[in-house]
Amino acid sequence: MQNERLSTFKPLLCCPRCHASLLWTEGNAACSACRSPFPIEAGKVHFVKPHSESSSDAAFQKKQMCGITLTGKLYNLGRKLISGEYAPVNHIKEFVAKIKPGSRVVDIGSGSSRIREDVFNIDLFAFAEVDALADAANLPFMDNSVDFFILDTILEHVPEPQKIINEIRRCLKPGGEVICITTFVFPFHGYPTHYFNFTKDGLSFIFRDFSNSKVMVNMGPTSALVNLVSEYFTVAFAGRNHFFYTLCKGLFLIPIFMFKYLDAFWALSEEKSSRLASHFCVTAVK
Numbered sequence: 001m002q003n004e005r006l007s008t009f010k011p012l013l014c015c016p017r018c019h020a021s022l023l024w025t026e027g028n029a030a031c032s033a034c035r036s037p038f039p040i041e042a043g044k045v046h047f048v049k050p051h052s053e054s055s056s057d058a059a060f061q062k063k064q065m066c067g068i069t070l071t072g073k074l075y076n077l078g079r080k081l082i083s084g085e086y087a088p089v090n091h092i093k094e095f096v097a098k099i100k101p102g103s104r105v106v107d108i109g110s111g112s113s114r115i116r117e118d119v120f121n122i123d124l125f126a127f128a129e130v131d132a133l134a135d136a137a138n139l140p141f142m143d144n145s146v147d148f149f150i151l152d153t154i155l156e157h158v159p160e161p162q163k164i165i166n167e168i169r170r171c172l173k174p175g176g177e178v179i180c181i182t183t184f185v186f187p188f189h190g191y192p193t194h195y196f197n198f199t200k201d202g203l204s205f206i207f208r209d210f211s212n213s214k215v216m217v218n219m220g221p222t223s224a225l226v227n228l229v230s231e232y233f234t235v236a237f238a239g240r241n242h243f244f245y246t247l248c249k250g251l252f253l254i255p256i257f258m259f260k261y262l263d264a265f266w267a268l269s270e271e272k273s274s275r276l277a278s279h280f281c282v283t284a285v286k
């Protein structure tokens with residue numbers, strides 16, 4: 001399937017440096033203009049070098065997401081059972097459900113998950129489900145070539161969010177659409193770097209060049225509060241030890257995580273909810 005996806009996306013892929021077309025050979029791609037080489041390893045095109053897990057946070061994240069270590073397994077199980085995060089509407093699921101088969105869909109910063117078999121995953125880490133290693137600030141797609149982009153809690157982790165939104169707009173077909181979920185009232189979480197949290201006004205501003213952008217609450221104020229309270233005690237008690245951090249986070253969530261369902265009531269007033277929301281969801285059309 002990975003080969004099939006790559007063949008489908010080959011006509012859309014270009015040099016992320018100069019946007020010229022690529023020359024394909026076995027195990028390699030190269031820019032037809034600037035000659036930059038982009039090796040293909042394990043079926044993944046490397047438009048950038050794999051992100052090195054230089055910080056312990058980055059290594060922790062990778063292990064957590066793949067559930068390799070005991071801490072990772074504990075984290076994934078905890079997230080399923082006692083997560084403090086609750087979205088009354090699953091915006092990404094609804095967005096993807098409306099996408100017709102045969103559309104060109106790119107998930108930026110997919111991590112180790114694949115939303116649908118025909119979605120092309122890019123990331124800085126070489127997770128198994130990643131199709132190409134690429135930097136969101138220099139996307140390897142031709143102008144006006146992609147139907148849909150998905151950005152699920154990625155924007156807070158990039159140093160130049162406006163640059164990425166501009167790149168997405170360049171690559172989208174006219175009428176193409178992007179969905180972006182990102183954090184507002186949310187603790188610092190690294191993984192590997194956490195640069196910004198966004199207000200509703202800030203998101204409207206960075207999507208201002210799109211024809212039709214809409215900012216909605218994704219996770220409400222109680223999710224924010226539950227997360228902040230459990231994080232407050234976790235940071236105080238566990239500090240930076242990853243195992244104790246995960247354990248404490250779970251323990252402090254147990255007595256309060258159920259409160260998150262109060263967000264179903266907050267969802268009745270978008271205006272009030274957006275003043276304290278945990279996450280926003282933006283949809284925008286080129």
Ligand SMILES: [Zn+2]
Nearest residue numbers: 015018031034
């Ligand atoms: Zn080039």
